[in-house]
Structures are given as C-alpha cells and as structure tokens.
Amino acid sequence: MAEADTNVSAASGAAVTLDGRFDIFPSSPLPQYDSPSAKAYLAQSKRDADDQLVAMLLDWKLPPQIDVMTTLRNFAPTGMTRVMEWGIVPWAPENRRLMVVVMERPGGDRVMAGPKATFDVFDEQQIIKGVLMPLIPVIRDLQARGQTHRNIRPTNLFFTDSQNHNVMLGDCFTSPPAFHQPAWVEPIESHMCDPSARGRGRLYDDIYSLGATILALAIGRNPVPDADQHQLLLNKINYGSYAALAAQHRVSMPIAELLRGLLSDDLKERWTIREIELWMGGRRLSPKQPKLPKRATRPFELAGREYFNTRALAVGFSLEWRSSAPAIRGPAFEMWLKRSLSEESVVERLTKLVGSAATKESGTGDGERLAARASIALDGPAPLRFKGLALMLDGIGDMVATSLDHPERRQILAELFQARLAPIWLAGQTEPKSDSARWQQAFERLPQFISSGTAGYGIERCLYELNAHIPCQSPIVERFYVTNMAELIWALNDYARNPGPAPKLVDRHIAAFCAVRCKQMSDQWLRPLGDSEQSSTYKIGILKIMALVQQVSKLEQAPDLTKVLAEMLQPVVESFNNLKQRKKMHADVEAAGKTGKTSELLALFNDMQVLDRDEKAYHAAQANYHRTASQISLLHIDAGNADHHAKEMGEQVAAIASGSIATLIASIVFLFYFI
Amino acid sequence: MADFPAMPRSAQSVASKVIGGVIVVGVCVWVLPTVLVLVIGMVPTIVAFFTDRRREKYAAFCVGAMNLLGVLPVALGMWTRDHSMDSAMRNVTNVFNWFMMYGAAAIGWGLYSITPAIVAFVLRVQIERRISKMQGYQQELIDEWGEGVTESAKNAEDKQAAAAER
Numbered sequence: 114m115a116e117a118d119t120n121v122s123a124a125s126g127a128a129v130t131l132d133g134r135f136d137i138f139p140s141s142p143l144p145q146y147d148s149p150s151a152k153a154y155l156a157q158s159k160r161d162a163d164d165q166l167v168a169m170l171l172d173w174k175l176p177p178q179i180d181v182m183t184t185l186r187n188f189a190p191t192g193m194t195r196v197m198e199w200g201i202v203p204w205a206p207e208n209r210r211l212m213v214v215v216m217e218r219p220g221g222d223r224v225m226a227g228p229k230a231t232f233d234v235f236d237e238q239q240i241i242k243g244v245l246m247p248l249i250p251v252i253r254d255l256q257a258r259g260q261t262h263r264n265i266r267p268t269n270l271f272f273t274d275s276q277n278h279n280v281m282l283g284d285c286f287t288s289p290p291a292f293h294q295p296a297w298v299e300p301i302e303s304h305m306c307d308p309s310a311r312g313r314g315r316l317y318d319d320i321y322s323l324g325a326t327i328l329a330l331a332i333g334r335n336p337v338p339d340a341d342q343h344q345l346l347l348n349k350i351n352y353g354s355y356a357a358l359a360a361q362h363r364v365s366m367p368i369a370e371l372l373r374g375l376l377s378d379d380l381k382e383r384w385t386i387r388e389i390e391l392w393m394g395g396r397r398l399s400p401k402q403p404k405l406p407k408r409a410t411r412p413f414e415l416a417g418r419e420y421f422n423t424r425a426l427a428v429g430f431s432l433e434w435r436s437s438a439p440a441i442r443g444p445a446f447e448m449w450l451k452r453s454l455s456e457e458s459v460v461e462r463l464t465k466l467v468g469s470a471a472t473k474e475s476g477t478g479d480g481e482r483l484a485a486r487a488s489i490a491l492d493g494p495a496p497l498r499f500k501g502l503a504l505m506l507d508g509i510g511d512m513v514a515t516s517l518d519h520p521e522r523r524q525i526l527a528e529l530f531q532a533r534l535a536p537i538w539l540a541g542q543t544e545p546k547s548d549s550a551r552w553q554q555a556f557e558r559l560p561q562f563i564s565s566g567t568a569g570y571g572i573e574r575c576l577y578e579l580n581a582h583i584p585c586q587s588p589i590v591e592r593f594y595v596t597n598m599a600e601l602i603w604a605l606n607d608y609a610r611n612p613g614p615a616p617k618l619v620d621r622h623i624a625a626f627c628a629v630r631c632k633q634m635s636d637q638w639l640r641p642l643g644d645s646e647q648s649s650t651y652k653i654g655i656l657k658i659m660a661l662v663q664q665v666s667k668l669e670q671a672p673d674l675t676k677v678l679a680e681m682l683q684p685v686v687e688s689f690n691n692l693k694q695r696k697k698m699h700a701d702v703e704a705a706g707k708t709g710k711t712s713e714l715l716a717l718f719n720d721m722q723v724l725d726r727d728e729k730a731y732h733a734a735q736a737n738y739h740r741t742a743s744q745i746s747l748l749h750i751d752a753g754n755a756d757h758h759a760k761e762m763g764e765q766v767a768a769i770a771s772g773s774i775a776t777l778i779a780s781i782v783f784l785f786y787f788i
Numbered sequence: 789m790a791d792f793p794a795m796p797r798s799a800q801s802v803a804s805k806v807i808g809g810v811i812v813v814g815v816c817v818w819v820l821p822t823v824l825v826l827v828i829g830m831v832p833t834i835v836a837f838f839t840d841r842r843r844e845k846y847a848a849f850c851v852g853a854m855n856l857l858g859v860l861p862v863a864l865g866m867w868t869r870d871h872s873m874d875s876a877m878r879n880v881t882n883v884f885n886w887f888m889m890y891g892a893a894a895i896g897w898g899l900y901s902i903t904p905a906i907v908a909f910v911l912r913v914q915i916e917r918r919i920s921k922m923q924g925y926q927q928e929l930i931d932e933w934g935e936g937v938t939e940s941a942k943n944a945e946d947k948q949a950a951a952a953e954r
Binding site for chain 2: 734741748751755759761762765770772782783
C-alpha cells in the first residue's frame with residue numbers, strides 16, 4: 114500500500130499523486146468504468162505516459178479488500194484488470210481522504226452495460242476462446258493464491274479491445290465479496306445470503322458464477338430479468354439451478370453440457386477447472402441429471418405455503434421466523450420428516466442441534482433462535498439465518514459494516530451474537546470448514562462486546578474486530594480515512610482546531626477503533642468511559658487514551674489536540690478544593706497544553722490519589738473552620754460576661770493592690786521614722 | 789495538799805476573755821492617744837466595713853489598708869514626739885491630718901472603684917485578641933480552600949449531589 118498523504122484538501126481539480134508514481138485527475142471521471150461502490154477517474158503513470166490506467170475511488174464506509182489487492186499484486190493472467198497500486202489520497206471534490214486503487218484500464222467496453230441490457234450473443238467458439246481461455250487462468254491463479262474473485266457477472270466483464278473478441282474480468286476489490294452480484298449468478302447458498310454477507314466463498318462459487326455468466330453471454334441478456342428473487346431461489350432448490358436459469362432458453366448442446374456442469378447445485382457434481390479445460394479441449398461428457406433434494410410425498414404447510422423438501426422448508430422457516438416456532442414444536446413437523454420424507458438423518462441432526470429447546474418455551478427470542486437452529490439442522494450448508502438476516506460467517510464483518518446506518522439490523526446482529534448461534538452453525542456443517550476454529554474463537558468474544566454498553570464495546574467494537582482494514586467510522590474523523598494510530602492523532606488534531614462548543618474527542622467508534630487497533634490498550638483503559646462525561650475520571654480516562662495513542666503513533670506534536678484536552682481538563686482542575694493547588698494546576702495545565710504532548714498533560718493527572726487527598730484535606734479544613742467558629746462563639750459569650758467576671762476579679766485585684774501599696778509605703782514610712 | 793476541782797470549759801473561756809479584755813483595756817488606756825487617733829482616723833474604714841455586703845469584705849480591706857497608711861504618719865509622729873492626749877487632740881483637730889487620713893481612704897475607695905473597670909478592659913482586650921487570632925485562622929482556611937470551606941460538610945455534600953444530578 115502506498116504511503117498515505119496526510120492532506121485532506123488538495124486543490125480542487127488538480128491532479129493528486131499516489132505514491133509519487135501515479136497522477137489521478139479528479140476532473141476527468143471515467144463513468145464507463147464505475148463499479149457500484151467505486152467511481153472511476155483517469156489515472157496516469159509518471160513513468161510511462163502510454164499506460165492506460167484508471168483510478169477507482171472506494172466507498173469509505175465499506176471495508177477495503179486489502180488482502181485481495183495484496184494477493185493481486187504482480188498478478189500474471191491477463192484476463193483480469195491488473196492492480197498497479199493503492200493507497201489513501203486527499204480528494205478535494207469530497208473534501209476528504211479516500212482509498213484509491215489504480216488499475217489497468219480495460220481496452221474495450223463493458224460487455225453488459227446494465228442489469229437488463231442486451232448485447233450480441235456469444236457463440237460457442239467465442240465462449241471458449243474469448244471468455245473461458247482468458248478467465249480460467251484467472252480463477253486458477255486466484256485459487257492458487259488462496260483467493261476467489263466473487264465478482265464474476267456479465268456486468269463486470271469488459272472487452273479487451275475494440276473488436277470485441279476477448280473479455281476480461283473487472284475488479285474484485287472495490288466492494289465486499291459478491292456484494293453487487295445479482296442473486297441469479299450466485300449459487301443457492303450465496304443466493305440465500307444478504308448481499309453484504311456472502312463471504313469470500315470458495316472456488317465452487319466462482320465456477321457457478323462463471324456458468325451463470327456464460328449463460329447470459331450465450332443468450333445475450335439476463336436469463337431471468339423479471340424473476341422474483343425468492344421464487345427464483347425456490348426454483349433453484351426445487352428444480353435445480355440449471356432448470357431455473359437455463360431451461361427456458363435455447364443454447365447449443367455443448368454449451369448446455371457446460372452449463373449443467375457449472376451450474377450443478379451439488380458441489381461434488383459441479384465442474385472443476387480441470388473438467389472445464391477438458392470440455393474446452395473438445396471432450397464431451399454425457400449430460401448428468403441434476404441432483405435434486407429429496408421430495409416429500411406430501412407437502413409441509415407453513416404460513417399458507419407448501420414445502421416439499423428440507424432445504425425449501427428451511428428457507429420457509431427463515432422467511433416466517435416470527436411464526437415458525439409453533440410449527441417446529443408441533444408433532445406434525447417430526448412426523449412429516451419421518452413419514453413423508455423418511456429423513457431419519459435430518460431428524461437426528463434436528464434432535465442434536467435443537468434438542469430440548471424445541472419442547473419448551475422459556476422467554477422472548479426463543480422462537481427466533483429455535484427457527485435458526487431448525488434451519489441449520491434442515492440445511493447445513495446454507496447461511497446462518499436469524500430474524501430475516503442470512504449470512505456466511507466470513508461475511509459477518511462486511512454485514513456489520515453495511516448495517517451501521519440501519520438501527521434495526523444492528524439490533525438483530527447484536528441479538529445474533531448474543532444468541533451464540535455461530536458454534537451451532539459450525540457444528541451443523543456437513544463439510545468441515547478450514548477456518549472454523551478461527552470463526553469459533555471470534556464469535557466467542559463477540560457476545561462479551563455486545564453485552565457492554567460502554568464506549569469501546571458494542572456493535573462498533575464488533576465492527577473493528579471483524580474488519581481488520583476498515584477505517585475509523587467516527588463522524589469526527591471519518592473524512593480523514595483513519596487506519597492507524599498516527600492518522601488518528603493527526604485527524605483528531607485537525608478536528609481540535611475547530612472543535613465546536615462541546616468537543617467529544619473519544620466517541621464510541623474511536624474508543625472501539627483504539628481498543629482493536631492499539632495493541633497496548635487493554636480493557637482498563639476503556640473502563641473510565643463508562644462514567645459520566647462530566648466526571649473527572651471520564652476526562653482523565655480520555656486523556657490517558659489520547660496519551661497512549663500519541664505515544665504509540667510516535668507523533669511528537671499534536672498542539673491543537675493537547676490544547677483542547679487542556680481546556681477539557683479545566684473542570685477537573687476546578688474540582689481541586691485547595692485554591693493554591695488549583696492555581697498551580699491551572700498554570701501547569703496551561704503550560705502543558707502548549708507543549709503539544711498529551712503525555713505532559715497526563716503527567717499532571719497521573720496520580721488519581723491527589724484528588725482524594727485534596728477532598729479529605731478539604732473536609733478536615735471544613736471541620737477546623739467550624740470548630741474555630743464554635744470557639745469564637747464561646748469567646749463572644751465570655752466577652753458578654755466580662756463585666757461580671759471583671760467586677761469580681763477587680764475587687765480582689767484592688768484589695769491585693771491596695772494591701773501591697775500600703776505595705777510598701779508603710780515600710781518606707783517606718784524606715785523614714787526609725788532610721 | 790487538797791486537789792481543787794477542775795474549772796468548767798465555759799468558765800475558762802469567760803476567764804480568758806476577761807483577762808484579754810483587761811489587757812486590751814489596759815493597753816488602750818496606756819496608748820489611749822493613739823487609740824483616739826485611730827478611732828477617729830479610721831472612720832472611713834469602719835463605714836466601708838459595714839457598707840460592704842460581700843463576705844470577703846474587699847472594699848473594707850482596700851479602704852482600710854490605705855486609710856491605715858494615712859493614719860500611720862500621725863500615729864508615728866505621736867509615738868516619736870509626744871504621746872499624750874493633748875497631742876492626740878491636736879492631731880485629730882488638724883485639718884491637714886484629716887485630709888491625709890481621709891484622703892488616703894478616698895484613694896482606697898478610688899482604687900476599689902476603678903480596678904474592676906480596668907480588669908474588664910484587660911479581659912476584653914484579651915478575648916478580642918483571641919477572637920482576632922481565630923478569625924485570622926479562619927481567613928487562612930478560606931484563602932486556602934475558598935468560601936466553600938465555610939459551609940458545613942453536610943451542606944457541601946448536598947450541593948455536590950445536586951450538581952451530580954444536574
């Protein structure tokens with residue numbers, strides 16, 4: 114990744130430079146290369162002006178596919194746009210920094226201009242030479258690098274030249290995997306998913322998408338332009354994908370054979386790259402009948418719909434999640450499985466996964482969890498489904514990212530994490546997943562984060578835990594595309610220049626972002642954020658976080674941020690009861706606020722006992738004041754009685770004085786007379 | 789020799805009073821001029837004795853000491869020159885002696901009268917000094933801790949709780 118430029122506002126219209134090697138021209142959009150999540154602009158190499166390049170500006174709200182882009186560096190096959198460089202640049206038209214990817218510009222136009230556009234039909238030879246020959250190496254190389262494309266669709270295919278002979282794949286890194294894939298090009302499991310949570314998938318998914326794309330190329334249009342998504346899914350399940358997509362279209366026998374292999378719903382039956390290459394070589398295989406799910410002798414009725422197989426019924430349970438619990442608990446369901454379907458294995462799995470939950474109703478949310486568990490038992494490879502959401506575990510991060518602006522979805526996701534369904538889903542998989550241990554571990558932690566309402570936890574924490582590369586989504590710093598601690602300090606310093614009347618330096622996003630990306634930050638740093646924002650512990654907690662982040666960022670100076678922190682801490686200083694200490698602290702804080710180092714400020718507040726000691730001393734002073742006031746009152750009473758005391762004492766004093774004077778003078782007189 | 793019966797205790801007392809009285813009378817007769825001067829010169833003391841209602845008789849003591857001092861030179865003059873009734877009469881009729889004897893008594897009265905006021909003044913000054921010192925200490929507390937220190941601990945806690953609620 115190219116080193117980020119830390120300016121936000123480059124001159125509007127002027128070219129921005131990426132990594133000193135590529136110029137990007139904001140005034141020269143190339144809308145024909147736009148992807149649904151990224152705008153395309155003209156880019157030019159500084160070394161080779163003849164390079165035909167395009168810069169894709171990514172949506173800052175979506176997680177950038179850094180892993181994919183890293184994989185695609187030095188990617189050899191020519192059947193896909195080559196990634197040249199990526200990085201964060203200042204983008205004046207939007208007054209923010211954005212992630213940009215510079216890639217090779219396809220030589221020709223987009224094959225299919227829009228979802229319902231028509232184009233010239235590809236014949237068998239065109240499909241072999243112009244489509245499969247360039248695309249198969251791409252899929253093979255991606256597999257070798259442990260990646261998938263997940264963006265294979267007719268609208269993401271480009272001609273490589275103006276003769277429209279060969280095609281190449283468009284990007285697969287401007288959005289989460291399969292995010293913009295129409296459901297018809299996705300295999301059944303992915304079709305069921307929410308588009309944002311389809312996950313990286315496997316080679317089989319790319320093969321299926323390739324099959325659906327070839328079908329579209331063979332007929333010159335979308336094979337199911339007006340299909341209802343749900344009905345299309347049920348058709349795929351009940352009749353097989355080939356029948357659902359291709360049965361109503363006329364294609365040549367060889368192409369039909371290819372499509373049957375590519376669109377097979379049984380992974381064991383779906384063609385591999387080897388089989389495609391054999392087909393391209395002219396070897397023809399006997400057409401296989403699609404393997405359909407076992408059909409029941411009589412349907413199971415749910416919410417007025419009839420279902421004939423377990424997979425379709427699982428779809429029904431997830432669709433009717435509000436009302437499916439009584440049906441699952443009822444005797445008719447088990448009887449249907451045993452008698453009409455004779456699926457003893459499913460009954461066993463159901464008993465194992467649903468267990469005693471089916472027989473009792475213990476509280477709110479049990480019905481939804483029961484429907485989710487039953488769906489897993491009926492259809493293991495299907496995505497995890499809960500309260501209308503359907504997701505693959507490796508797509509959960511993307512789903513959280515795209516759900517931030519949807520409170521209802523956020524709530525459902527929170528409930529999903531707390532329901533601890535991921536381990537059950539993993540246990541329900543008939544085929545072991547290679548990364549199941551990783552996901553099991555990740556999902557064990559999510560309920561703890563969700564259950565805490567404090568800043569630094571919640572759905573925001575899940576977002577950053579699940580998305581290693583997403584920039585900080587805080588409204589305070591989002592325009593700076595913050596990806597690490599140094600950028601965070603820099604962005605906060607910029608925010609601090611004009612922070613408004615009540616600056617809030619650490620919101621829920623920033624706290625969660627720091628908790629995940631700053632390895633030195635443990636839970637104890639987040640604890641003060643649970644206190645009232647007016648409290649001293651909260652403010653000192655903010656200061657501690659900022660000081661740690663600045664230390665980690667190795668940025669020596671953050672003058673505006675330090676100044677705002679110093680102002681924020683004034684009420685803490687005011688809470689010192691001792692006026693001398695308060696005055697000294699005011700001066701010290703003001704001086705530290707000018708150093709630009711938050712650690713200098715922290716040094717003044719590091720000893721939390723100071724405030725306690727001050728409080729105790731203050732109470733002691735109050736007690737002394739009131740004790741003294743009591744003594745003064747007593748003395749005033751004494752003063753009132755002084756005349757009485759003085760009279761008594763005065764008479765004694767007068768007598769003693771009189772006696773003493775008389776004795777003295779008498780002695781003198783005696784001496785005078787007798788000596 | 790026959791034993792005489794012992795005298796009763798009251799008889800002894802009467803006898804000793806009689807003997808004492810005879811001796812006093814004898815002495816008085818012997819120093820009659822001095823007694824005359826003393827009786828006439830010490831009239832203010834006698835008056836003070838009877839007008840002072842306090843048990844301790846501070847007024848009588850105070851006036852008496854000074855009065856005696858005024859009488860003493862007259863008595864000494866008689867003892868050293870002419871201790872006779874004539875001399876006594878001359879002295880008690882001498883205006884200067886009257887002035888000296890009664891003036892001294894008046895000084896005693898004056899002393900008795902003004903000393904309580906002086907003592908009261910001293911006491912008040914002492915109390916005021918102590919009050920002033922304590923108020924100074926309170927001011928030091930205010931200077932160090934602010935006006936809040938004058939509030940009672942309970943008031944302060946109530947204020948803090950109200951602020952926290954806001």
